[in-house]
Structures are given as C-alpha cells and as structure tokens.
Amino acid sequence: MTNIHLIVYTTKYRKGSAEFQRIAATMKDELEKQYTDEVLCLPIVTKKDLNKIFQDLINEDKQMLSYHFVGHSGMYGPMYGTVEYPEQYSPFEIKQMEFPFAENGKAYFHCCRSARWFAPFFARVKSVESYGYYNYTTFTARKDKFKRITANSPKVYAIGSIGKKSHGYIGSLKKYLGFPVLEKMKSFQPNSTEVDATYNKVAELYDAVFQDIKVREDEWEWISNHLPKNKQLNVLDIGCGNGALLKELSSTILKGVGIDLSENILQRARLLNKENNNLTFKSIDGPKIPVEDQSMDLVISMLSFRYLDWDPLMDEIKRVLKPGGKILVLDMVTVPVKLKELPTFIVHKIKQRRQLKKYPEFNKNLAKLVSHPDWKKMLAYNPIRAEHEMKWYLESRFPGRKVEKINIGYHSCILAFDSGDIANIQDIKLTYP
Ligand SMILES: C[S@@+](CC[C@H](N)C(=O)[O-])C[C@H]1O[C@@H](n2cnc3c(N)ncnc32)[C@H](O)[C@@H]1O
Missing domain, CATH: 3.40.50 (Rossmann fold)
Structure with a gap:
C-alpha cells in the first residue's frame, strides 16, 4: 500500500x-x-x-x-x-x-x-x-x-x-x-456527537407551532390548488414532520403515509393523528421509501426537500408513483430579494404581520421555537439550499415544468413545484448512475 x-x-x-x-x-x-x-x-x-x-x-x-x-x-x-x-x-x-x-x-x-x-x-x-x-x-x-x-x-x-x-x-x-x-x-472528529442535525431535540417545540397546517397560509393555499381533483388519493408525505399536512388531508384521501428521519417528530405525528386510521408514519434514513411499487397518486415534500437525497430519492419516487401520479415540492431557499420583487416583498410582509395577529397561539409558539438554543443549534448545522440549486434540480429533472415563487422574503423565498401528471414515470430524467 x-x-x-x-x-x-x-x-x-x-x-x-x-x-x-x-x-x-x-x-x-x-x-x-x-x-x-x-x-x-x-x-x-x-x-x-x-x-x-x-x-x-x-x-x-x-x-x-x-x-x-x-x-x-x-x-x-x-x-x-x-x-x-x-x-x-x-x-x-x-x-x-x-x-x-x-x-x-x-x-x-x-x-x-x-x-x-x-x-x-x-x-x-x-x-x-x-x-x-x-x-x-x-x-x-x-x-x-x-x-x-x-x-x-x-x-x-x-x-x-x-x-x-x-x-x-x-x-x-x-x-x-x-x-x-x-x-x-x-x-x-469521527463519530463525534457534537453535531445533531436532526429535528429530534426540537420535535415538541416544532409540533406546538404547527398543529394546524393552515397557519402556513401561502403553502396551504398553493397545495389546495394543486391537489389532483376528484380522486380518492394515496398520498406520500416525505419529511412529514408532525403530520399536520396529512391530518388536514385525511378526510378527503384514501390513505396517507408520512415518512421522516426524526423518530421524535414521528412520535408527534402519530399523536396528532391518533384518530386518523388511514394515516401511517414511518421512519426513513436515506432514499429508500418503505411503500410498495406504483402505490401512490401523490408525493409531497413540504419544507423538507432541502435535506433529501435528490436523485436517489427521485429514483424511489419513480418506483412508488402510479402512472399519472404527481409530485409537489414546496421549500424555502436562500436568495436576496431583487429590486423588481420589492412590491411583492412588501405585500408579503404585510400579509405575514396580519397572519401573526390572526393566529396568536402560533405566534407565541413560533417565538418560543426560534429563540430556543436547540433550534438555533440545529439550524446552524442544518442549512437551507440556494435558489439556483433547487430550481436547477427540479427543472432539469422535469423538462418543461417551472418552479414558482409563492412567497418572497428579504433573504429567502418559498419555491413551489408541480410536476404535472406524470403519464410515463420513466420520463423523469436522472443523471444518477
Ligand atoms: C421544516 S420540517 C417540515 C415538516 C413538515 N413537512 C411541515 O411542513 O411542517 C423538515 C422535516 O424534514 C425532516 N427531515 C430532515 N432530514 C430528512 C431526511 N434526510 N429524510 C427525511 N426527512 C428528513 C425533519 O425531521 C423535519 O421533520
């Protein structure tokens, strides 16, 4: 050697x-x-x-x-x-x-x-x-x-x-x-436990803030408008967190599966959904999705795509999605506000202020979450992606489909992506070998 x-x-x-x-x-x-x-x-x-x-x-x-x-x-x-x-x-x-x-x-x-x-x-x-x-x-x-x-x-x-x-x-x-x-x-150092980049330590605080998915007004409105119509759906939520999104969907869908890396946040999801027998929550660590081939009509990743194994996971999504199924991705990315976006930025800021007043409990719990040292530490080692990264990824894998900006902040924005109905799953273009 x-x-x-x-x-x-x-x-x-x-x-x-x-x-x-x-x-x-x-x-x-x-x-x-x-x-x-x-x-x-x-x-x-x-x-x-x-x-x-x-x-x-x-x-x-x-x-x-x-x-x-x-x-x-x-x-x-x-x-x-x-x-x-x-x-x-x-x-x-x-x-x-x-x-x-x-x-x-x-x-x-x-x-x-x-x-x-x-x-x-x-x-x-x-x-x-x-x-x-x-x-x-x-x-x-x-x-x-x-x-x-x-x-x-x-x-x-x-x-x-x-x-x-x-x-x-x-x-x-x-x-x-x-x-x-x-x-x-x-x-x-190898095997150091100094950095815990999972949501485990903040699961309870996070769950308290997002009990009701509708506090995320822009994201919820966008998802509602992009759900496949008139269908009894099987839905997979990747990075499901405390399961608030599936909870909101549970009465209108056939079956929902939430998957997440954090065991503690999955426990919160099970608790929040103890009445909803059509929902299950499973743990993952990597791109392997624990559901059967061609069993899902809709795959959603909300505010979690940044953490995921993009191409290997997309390969798995290709396996589990039914022909004609679709993928919705919403996530926050970093990008400074552009001059031409300033009017929209101001409108979004005013809306956000109103929202905080409209949901006082959410406001209180959010302040508690973001000021907590465990949250700050988790974010320090668990960052978000740049806009160009996520936009490039989604638009290159789904040629012809465009990423939208649904909320503009000063240093970040929320991107939303609808793959459209994918008739031939094999058309999703991956460079992953
Ligand atoms: C910002 S939270 C979003 C949770 C939920 N989708 C929502 O909108 O409230 C991000 C979630 O992604 C999960 N996550 C982080 N890394 C992951 C990974 N590699 N695989 C699966 N889930 C992951 C976290 O545990 C956390 O629950």
Missing part, C-alpha cells in the same frame, strides 16, 4: 475560471515541501470523475493520508459544475462511495460553508477527521491575510473569511480595506 496526499479541484468556478487550478497547484507545491509522500493533484470536470479517481487509487493500492477538495460548494457539500449546473453527490451517494483513506487519514474541504453540514456529516459517515469552513472562502495571494490575486501572483490560496459574505459589495469592501477576515478551518 502506498500513502499519498490527494488534491482534487473542480475546473469550473461558478461560470468557469481557473482559480481553483491555481489554488490546487499552490497546495501541491506546499505539500510536496512538507512531506516525502507522493502528492497527486487532479481535476474534476463532472462528479463521476471523483468516483473514477478513487477507483484508480484503489486499483493502484494507494491510500490517502490527506484528501483536499478545492472547489465551490452548496450547503450540502461540494459542487462539481457551474452555477447553471450545480451537480453534487447526495448524502446517500457519498455514503455508498469508497474513499480510500489511510489510517488516520484526514479530509479537508476548501470551499464555502463546508463546515455547516457537510464536514460533520463526512466525519461521521466516513470515520475520518474532517475540516471545513463555517463561512465563505475567498481567493487570496497570501495565506495569512487577504491580498488580491493578479494574473502574475505566484501563489493562490482559498482562505476562510469571517462574516456572512466574502463577496458582494460589503464583503469585498471589507477585504479590500484590509479588515482582518481570516477564519480558521473547523475540525470534526
């Missing part, structure tokens, strides 16, 4: 430029000075290249003392394409992949926000010490402080940058004015 250090870099930065290659070359130089082991530095053009690199290492009896990913990233891990094509491996795919680490091998994710969810997840499932940045990274010509890179800079680094943004007007101004920005990489 030969020990090596592996650096992989993506060839596409956002719209495609060469910074990552320069960072990887600098890193290679420095690792070679520091260690006597071989240092490999390889590009990735599409996500499948990563799998191929690991397979080649395994075939050549090589194992990684350190693995460095240089590229850009979503909240749920490295991205291998541009912003127009933000291809990722889903958590399930990462679990399945063989990463040939040496004993005490370490993983370093030199990309934005990799310490939010991905590095703790990677440390846990791959049992290796993993490093990432909590905030954004920035390119610099010096390792110890920000220095603008030029075409001639001999060295280029990706460093962590303190604060919400490293780019954008404020972030850039801060860097160029010489404010200290350096954020150290955060490390996560």
Whole structure:
C-alpha cells in the first residue's frame, strides 16, 4: 500500500475560471515541501470523475493520508459544475462511495460553508477527521491575510473569511480595506456527537407551532390548488414532520403515509393523528421509501426537500408513483430579494404581520421555537439550499415544468413545484448512475 496526499479541484468556478487550478497547484507545491509522500493533484470536470479517481487509487493500492477538495460548494457539500449546473453527490451517494483513506487519514474541504453540514456529516459517515469552513472562502495571494490575486501572483490560496459574505459589495469592501477576515478551518472528529442535525431535540417545540397546517397560509393555499381533483388519493408525505399536512388531508384521501428521519417528530405525528386510521408514519434514513411499487397518486415534500437525497430519492419516487401520479415540492431557499420583487416583498410582509395577529397561539409558539438554543443549534448545522440549486434540480429533472415563487422574503423565498401528471414515470430524467 502506498500513502499519498490527494488534491482534487473542480475546473469550473461558478461560470468557469481557473482559480481553483491555481489554488490546487499552490497546495501541491506546499505539500510536496512538507512531506516525502507522493502528492497527486487532479481535476474534476463532472462528479463521476471523483468516483473514477478513487477507483484508480484503489486499483493502484494507494491510500490517502490527506484528501483536499478545492472547489465551490452548496450547503450540502461540494459542487462539481457551474452555477447553471450545480451537480453534487447526495448524502446517500457519498455514503455508498469508497474513499480510500489511510489510517488516520484526514479530509479537508476548501470551499464555502463546508463546515455547516457537510464536514460533520463526512466525519461521521466516513470515520475520518474532517475540516471545513463555517463561512465563505475567498481567493487570496497570501495565506495569512487577504491580498488580491493578479494574473502574475505566484501563489493562490482559498482562505476562510469571517462574516456572512466574502463577496458582494460589503464583503469585498471589507477585504479590500484590509479588515482582518481570516477564519480558521473547523475540525470534526469521527463519530463525534457534537453535531445533531436532526429535528429530534426540537420535535415538541416544532409540533406546538404547527398543529394546524393552515397557519402556513401561502403553502396551504398553493397545495389546495394543486391537489389532483376528484380522486380518492394515496398520498406520500416525505419529511412529514408532525403530520399536520396529512391530518388536514385525511378526510378527503384514501390513505396517507408520512415518512421522516426524526423518530421524535414521528412520535408527534402519530399523536396528532391518533384518530386518523388511514394515516401511517414511518421512519426513513436515506432514499429508500418503505411503500410498495406504483402505490401512490401523490408525493409531497413540504419544507423538507432541502435535506433529501435528490436523485436517489427521485429514483424511489419513480418506483412508488402510479402512472399519472404527481409530485409537489414546496421549500424555502436562500436568495436576496431583487429590486423588481420589492412590491411583492412588501405585500408579503404585510400579509405575514396580519397572519401573526390572526393566529396568536402560533405566534407565541413560533417565538418560543426560534429563540430556543436547540433550534438555533440545529439550524446552524442544518442549512437551507440556494435558489439556483433547487430550481436547477427540479427543472432539469422535469423538462418543461417551472418552479414558482409563492412567497418572497428579504433573504429567502418559498419555491413551489408541480410536476404535472406524470403519464410515463420513466420520463423523469436522472443523471444518477
Ligand atoms: C421544516 S420540517 C417540515 C415538516 C413538515 N413537512 C411541515 O411542513 O411542517 C423538515 C422535516 O424534514 C425532516 N427531515 C430532515 N432530514 C430528512 C431526511 N434526510 N429524510 C427525511 N426527512 C428528513 C425533519 O425531521 C423535519 O421533520
């Protein structure tokens, strides 16, 4: 067995430029000075290249003392394409992949926000010490402080940058004015229980807020308008939470199945629906859906799609959906409000204020939930996706169907997607191998 250090870099930065290659070359130089082991530095053009690199290492009896990913990233891990094509491996795919680490091998994710969810997840499932940045990274010509890179800079680094943004007007101004920005990489130990990204600890608080799904006025109105008409439906709710949506639907549907990762929230769902014999709630951990082939008319994922294994799960949805069935997805994503959206933003804000007055119990419980330390901790390691990520995913898998924005906030919005009746399930286009 030969020990090596592996650096992989993506060839596409956002719209495609060469910074990552320069960072990887600098890193290679420095690792070679520091260690006597071989240092490999390889590009990735599409996500499948990563799998191929690991397979080649395994075939050549090589194992990684350190693995460095240089590229850009979503909240749920490295991205291998541009912003127009933000291809990722889903958590399930990462679990399945063989990463040939040496004993005490370490993983370093030199990309934005990799310490939010991905590095703790990677440390846990791959049992290796993993490093990432909590905030954004920035390119610099010096390792110890920000220095603008030029075409001639001999060295280029990706460093962590303190604060919400490293780019954008404020972030850039801060860097160029010489404010200290350096954020150290955060490390996560294998098998650490420091990060619990599930809803287990907040299940009771969450349930108290969302006893009645109608407090989510926009989402409920949209769902009501998109339910298949005049049918006795079998409905699957993925990431069902406390089961409030299925509770509301229970009198008009034949059968409902709610599935969720959190055992505690499923207990709340069973309690909330103890009268509703046509509903069942089951636990999942990964994309496998515990229902029979072609048994569902409607699959809904409300405010949970961000967490799911997109392509592997879609493969399962293809299996369980009846021909002619449909998929509804609603979720919150991050995106700053656009100038042209300001009037709609103001209307939505006023509506939201009225809503808080209309449901005082909801208002009180919501304030309790969002101020609770367990909620804050869960959110810190359980982030939401960017708009371009989710829009790209759904619209690329269902060509011709469009994502809608049903609520606009200052930094986020609610997206809603209706797949339409899917006559031929096999038409859903997946890139998942
Ligand atoms: C914001 S809550 C939404 C719950 C419910 N759909 C609603 O609208 O109130 C997100 C839910 O997704 C669940 N979840 C998170 N990760 C999941 C995963 N990998 N698989 C299934 N459910 C997951 C959480 O446990 C939680 O119940």
